[in-house]
Amino acid sequence: MSSPGYTVNYSRNSTLNGGSAPSHQNGPAQTYQSMHPPAGCYGAPPQQQSYPTIPAQSTPPNKAPLMNSAHSANYYQSNHQQQQQHLSQHHSTSSLGVMPTHMGAPLHQYNSPPPATTTAVQSGYSVAPLNQQGPTVNGQGSTVHQHYDQSHQASLSYDTYSGVVHSSADPRPSGTQPTSVHSSPGHHQGVQYGYVANSGASSASATTSGPAAAPSSSSSEDDDDEEEEEEEDEEAGGDTSSSSTGSASPVPNSYDSLEGGSYPDSMPPSNDMTNQVAPYDHYGYPNMQPAYQQGPAPATDSAPSLDPYGQPEYQQYSQPFPNLTQLSAALGGLSGVPELELEALSPVNLMQETSLLPPRPLEAPEPNLSANLKKVNCNPHTFRSTLSSIPQTQALLNKARLPLGLLLHPFRDLQQLPVITSNTIVRCRSCRTYINPFVTFLDQRRWKCNLCYRVNDVPDEFMYNPVTRSYGEPHKRPEVQNATVEFIASSDYMLRPPQPAAYLFVLDVSHNAVESGYLKYFCESLLDNMDKLPGDTRTRVGFLSFDSTIHFYNLQEGLSMPQMLVVSDIDDIFIPSHDSLMVNMKESKELVKDLLTSLPGMFSQSKETHSALGPALQAAFKLMSPTGGRITVFQTQLPTLGAGALLSREDPNQRSSSKGVQHLGPATDFYKKFALDCSGQQIGVDLFLLSSQYADLASLACMSKYSAGSIFYYPSFHHIQNPPQLEKFQRDLERYLSRKIGFEAVMRIRCTKGLSIHTFHGNFFVRSTDLLSLANVNPDSAFAVQMSIDDSLADSSLACFQAALLYTSCKGKRRIRVHTLCLPVVSQLSEVYAGADVQAITCLLANMAIDRAITSSLSDARDALTNAVVDMVSAYKSNVSNLQQSGLVVPASMCLFPVYILALLKQKALRTGTCTRLDERVFAMCEFKTQPLQQLMRLVHPDLYRLDNMSDQGALHLNDSVVPQPHLLHLSSERLSRDGAFLMDCGNVFYFWIGKNCNEMFIRDVLGCPNYAAIPQNMSHIPELETPLSERVRAFLDWLQDNRAFCSTIHVLKDEASSKATFFQYLVEDSSDSDSSLSQFLEQIQQQMSK
Helix, strand or coil: CCCCCCEEEECCCCCHHHCCCCCCCCCCCCECCCCCCCCCCCCCCCCCEECCCEEECCCCCCCCCCCCCCCCCCCCCCCCCEEEEEEEECCCCEEEECCCCCCCCCCCCCCCCCCCCCCCECCCCCCCCCCCCCCCCCCCCCCCCEEEECCCCCCCCCCCCCCCCCECCCCCCCCCCCCCCCCECCECCCCCCCCCCCCCECCCCCCCCCCCCCCCCCCCCCHHHHHHHHHHHHHHCCCCCCCCCCCCCCCCCCHHHHHCCCCCCCCCCCCCCCCCCCCCHHHCCCCECCCCCCCCCCCCCCCCCECCCCCECCCCCCCCCCCHHHHHHHHCCCCCCHHHHHHHHCEEECCCCCCCCCCCCCCCCCCCCCHHHHHHCCCCCCEEECECCEECCHHHHHHHCCCCEEEECCCCCCCCCEEEECCCCCECCCCCCECCCCCEEEECCEEECCCCCCEEECCCHHHEECCCCEECCHHHCHHHCCCEEEEECCHHHCCCCCCCCEEEEEEECCHHHHHHCHHHHHHHHHHHHHHHCCCCCCCEEEEEEECCCEEEEECCCCCCCCEEEEECCCCCCCCCCCCCCCEECCCCHHHHHHHHHHHHHHCCCCCCCCCCHHHHHHHHHHHHCCCCEEEEEEECCCCCCCCCCCCCCCCHHHCCCCCCCCCCCCCCCHHHHHHHHHHHCCEEEEEEECCCCCCCHHHHCHHHHCCCCCEEECCCCCCCCCHHHHHHHHHHHHHHHHCCCEEEEEEEEEECCCEEEEEEECCCEEEECCEEEEEEECCCCCEEEEEEECCCCCCCCEEEEEEEEEEECCCCCEEEEEEEEEEEEECCHHHHHHCECHHHHHHHHHHHHHHHHHHCCHHHHHHHHHHHHHHHHHHHHHHCCCCCCCCCEEEHHHCCHHHHHHHHHHCCCCCCCCCCCHHHHHHHHHHHHHCCHHHHHHHHCCEEEECCCCCCCCCEEECCEEECCCCCECCCHHHCCCCCEEEEECCCEEEEEECCCCCHHHHHHHHCCCCHHHCCCCCCCCCCCCCHHHHHHHHHHHHHHHCCCCCCEEEEEECCHHHHHHHHCCCCCCCCCCCCCHHHHHHHHHHHHCC
């Protein structure tokens, strides 16, 4: 083996310069010792944590519904017993014994301990006790087109821990009894690791206060910094809502006091405003309501009316709703838009209708709001609800037999994002909601929160509008005109200076890895994209490789070439050098290039077949702990040595089993505990698995699931034998290395009083009942939450939801991205069905089904999905439909629901009876948990188009090119013909199926082949030909590609038996060996309804 520079070998008793690193002994697979970094520039001491036993018990029903209407308070009640988990993590040792769990539905009850007290910390970043310090969150954003700067402070940059932070316990907001779990890094209680959070997060529950000053910045290059402000604000805990003094209140030193949850008993929010400050009548300021128009105020001669305070009102601005009463009347139902009601509620008999698909992909249903509110509402690609009309009560929701939840894509790439720099971030004093377009201005000096209805003061600074550069128009501020905004937070919002961007690459260099050939293409891709890595002059990078030993690389500036340092004692991992392995990328750029150039050849002759992945991860944790950052792991086989070693659990003979699938959960808790340690030190772990054999992804995936990481899987990867996989790997890697990233992030979702969140889905660590810790946040991951209605919403005309993401950008700025969604509240069941979002419902049920499959059984999850269709159709028939006709009658809004559920049952994650490799099934489950709705729906129900007869009807004209818009086709072989050419968009891959009798001119002009017989078997690209047909087809493909983050590969398939099976498996409306056709599935639903 050749190496750059010389190689230093380390055994158990030898260390560089004679100093042995402290040992961290790992015992059996069930114990894993926490590794804490030494105190340093970013070496925040670890937190002492304790995780109590979490009981959750229920009685299993006769059938397996995902939704259980028997329990009205919690619609999604667990249908299977969950055995107790006892998780404990200590300051120096982390041991975790996990009992098998069985969850019928991902809803868990926790005992809420009293809130932890927070010790005040004096200014100057005084260090709190180890058990009270909490990590912070940071992020980065997309390209900013609007930037509003009211601050004249200079941007701050930190290289050491210094600065001024004030700290005190954060006052808890007023309202209902808290049901969320309050925890701090020093004493976590009621916290559950994993996909599912406990029930009981109160509405409008964020009680954190933030300082009154936001960070100053004049840069607008990082959109993603929006979300940092929330995290910083909530970390700081000062009062930013009503103060215009610019001084920050003391900063709490834990996430409990910053993000800890519900209304305090001492301050119940109410509409009683008698104790509030009187309006400033001398301003002559009118009452202002949601959805402001920016036009001039109309002249009026009418006498002033009385406002809610009994004070005279003055002339009104041109507002759609002068007060909440009129707003409620206008939005109480669908009567104002009868055409929407008629269209969405028109009955559809599924047994008679044969064409259910619309010609174009479905769009999210529009909420029944005024035009002004629609204009400022959150984009459904970012934030949407399963029901665009929220039921008034849980009883009404139960009657509808539909799930209530939210789908959130908080950090997605945006073309336009208002970025706000202000000394005052205006938030509700009670529930900590950020001011948004749906609050109510009572007068020039007071605004009413749209979540908890508390009346707050308007700070002096907020009176100035940076857009119009005028004073006295707070309702025209960008925060009140945009449902998605990003704040730049000041140092008062930080528990520590923002971390630098830090990237560590952990590379498998065993014989199996060398044979796959991935290392050469990884090094080439990183060399090509090195300048695109998000970061600034502080960006740090490091490399670590492993086979049966661990290889570190000294890249310290001043060396003539990189040095390899080898540690062979994998049972007692230590770091041979603490200051030269993670280096400044700018300073050591040439050494990094030398290493990447030589690395593939260094191991080309390796015969080492073992893989010590676990020890390599332990070493990576030690390297990254002082700063936090991102670890990227490349693995090609089953780990076989040291901690975290695994054995093959897959029986190839059971791949086609229709009885049940075993081993969907992890074999060891090593990787989960490793991820939890990483999350505590603000380290995210991403996994690239390139394996031709079983590698136990169910166990390995835990390192990303619980650290907010991403998972990429390339089955049967080989750089020569599988060119499409190689192309996908290269494209994915290019996107991965260059996409924006946020560090040290936390996210909280708040909702209108009366609503509560009880379950989360995605990759994260649940820090408290409604606070998600995201060590890294990326623009390609999404989240889902389930909700319940705790109290009647009869007094509310609108329900609002707000997601706030606080993160550190790659440039070292703390930012807060805030999304606010507004939906009408309805009292009629017909209105609930009319506003149902069938795609969002399908995605939420898919997440719930994955939980059921892992914690109970695959058959139980499949039965529950079928029962969801039965329940919905039965509820509609008995409560809404007046038609006595036979068959399955559903509202038009839900006509595709059975089609989507059948497609789910045939998807790789949930199908039975079809040969499915265990790792591929587990990866499909992971994708369900993290993919945004549009991508997930393509995975579940691909889009099928015919391309050989495309016309210009409805075509788009973009950038001097014509983009045809062919109609969608049902996924049935009946819609295919051998004289056509069909494109199937499966999300990650395009299949281009050419019929035997396809027009030769089309084949020649599009594929560049003279006839059908000349089409090669493994064609994986569309040539660029200067023909009108080629240009149209490529324009359509490019348009489809532009709507997704990762490039999809294309496979040209001929109408032959060898390739037909690949294409026909996605025709979900046809029957297969193990699953029924759509008509048979509908008959099955009808039979179950008649029982």
